[in-house]
Amino acid sequence: MKNIDRLAIILVGGLFIFSGLIKLNDPVGTQIKLEEYFEVFAQDVRPHTGNENRASHFFEALIPYALFFSVLLSSLEVVLGVMLLSGYRRRQAIGALLAMIVFFTFLTFYSWYFNKVTDCGCFGDAIKLTPKESFIKDVVLLLLIAYLFLRRKQLGSSTAKRGLVITLTAAALSVGLAWYAIAYLPPLDFRPYRVGNHIPSLMKPSAAFQYEYIMEKEGKQYVFQEYPTDTTYTFVDMKLLNPEALPKITDFRAYQGDTDITDSLFQGTCFLVVIHDVNDDERLLQRLSKAKPVIEELINSGVKVSVLSAASPDALEVLLAQAGWHHVVVASIDHTVAKTMVRSNPGYLLLQDGYVRGKWSYRALPASLRYILNQ
Known part of the structure; x- marks a missing residue:
């Protein structure tokens, strides 16, 4: 069990630290995502009559504070991950991580099931996940953290000053990274407009598109790599096989x-x-x-x-x-x-x-x- 405990601690702690640092590298990007969520929630809780209500006003009131929540949540991810790995107040950290992952799982489920926010921004612009992939990732994390929560009394927890110093240092460095990224641009630029990129090339496909065609004939479905010339087949759907060939920049027009x-x-x-x-x-x-x-x-x-x-x-x-x-x-x-x-x-x-x-x-x-x- 100890080996399983260590593995779960390393996976959860490491992933939360990585996720938090990626967001702190570009807190304005996370701000934009939070604003999108707040706007969606404000719209969805509004009555069908279109009249305003308290719930919609609540989410709209959060929009100006999106950057604050961006820095707070991202720093909290790093701090809780450090507390979990270092053992400092590990039980409290696991409880906070469980609450956070339940919240994140709800967001990614909402994005996926209702197709509202097509990119949760879980790993900023560094790693793009579809809403479904984000939800599955959060479900796996939820199971791991639930396991740690059930095992929290056996995992050990420390209140030593050394752990407090490490935690406070992690918090200070997190806020410092966020401040630098806001004031002087992200240290690591994962967006297509970064220095060295050729914008016109990124506005074009990088290769020829490849599709598979789903056709139907006599109640059965068939998959073709090329569109069939046989007119007895009925078109059902088509799927892009190489989405990486799509232009990286699709909306830049002046x-x-x-x-x-x-x-x-x-x-x-x-x-x-x-x-x-x-x-x-x-x-x-x-x-x-x-x-x-x-x-x-x-x-x-x-x-x-x-x-x-x-x-x-x-x-x-x-x-x-x-x-x-x-x-x-x-x-x-x-x-x-x-x-x-x-x-x-x-x-x-x-x-x-x-x-x-x-x-x-x-x-x-x-x-x-x-x-x-x-x-």
Whole structure:
């Protein structure tokens, strides 16, 4: 039994630490997922009449605090995993882990059964799981933690100061990692817009699609690798056999008015300024004003500067004029795409012939980009 206990402890503790660290690497990504859940719940608990009720108001009220819950839950995953592995207050940690996995299992079941949130974000952008895969993963974890809960008295638990120091250190490092990722972008970028990637290539299939066709004839179903020429078969369904061939970027389009200018962004050197929203316009104005010398240097060097945002172009024009920005292109993109490209508001990307050569938050933008342009 001791070997089984150790294995269960290592699996559960290690997986929770890994899951928490992946989310803390990109807490804004987890924030977006939580906002999606809150919006779905608010919509689903609303009466069919469309009138508001207390439950829907409750979930809507949580949306502004999604980033706080992102950091809290992710840090808690790491801390509880460390407590389980180190033995510090292990019984309490197992109880908290059981409550957490019951909650997560409900979320993934809800996503899978009702097809509401197609990606739970369990492992951020590092490992993509379907709702069904996420639910199965959580069921396995639930069984393992339930086993540990039943065996909690035999597993041992310590209250030594050394365990407390380890736990507090894990908590501090978790919050520190989250702060760094929010302020200076995720240390590890798993999204398709990371430095070094060629965006136009990722907008195309990586290989020819392969399908299998499910056909029916005389009450029996048959599977074909190629669509049958025999017209006596009736089409039932088709399945993509190589989903990895699908484009990694499917929703990036930039419009200047009604004109699609996406392809022009991949020609020559282009500096993209991505703005998520303009709600806090005073703070955003300060950040844009601070970047004015860099923008002027780029324009004087012949670099195209394009401001991409889902906000109103007219509102952006006013804001940019106040910040002293001139001779820049203002284009519209999807709000989710803006947050996917760069987590900072504003965020900056330097493209050269479609390749991402640099990516910065507003806090980390260099005073000059000449050294990169001259490479």
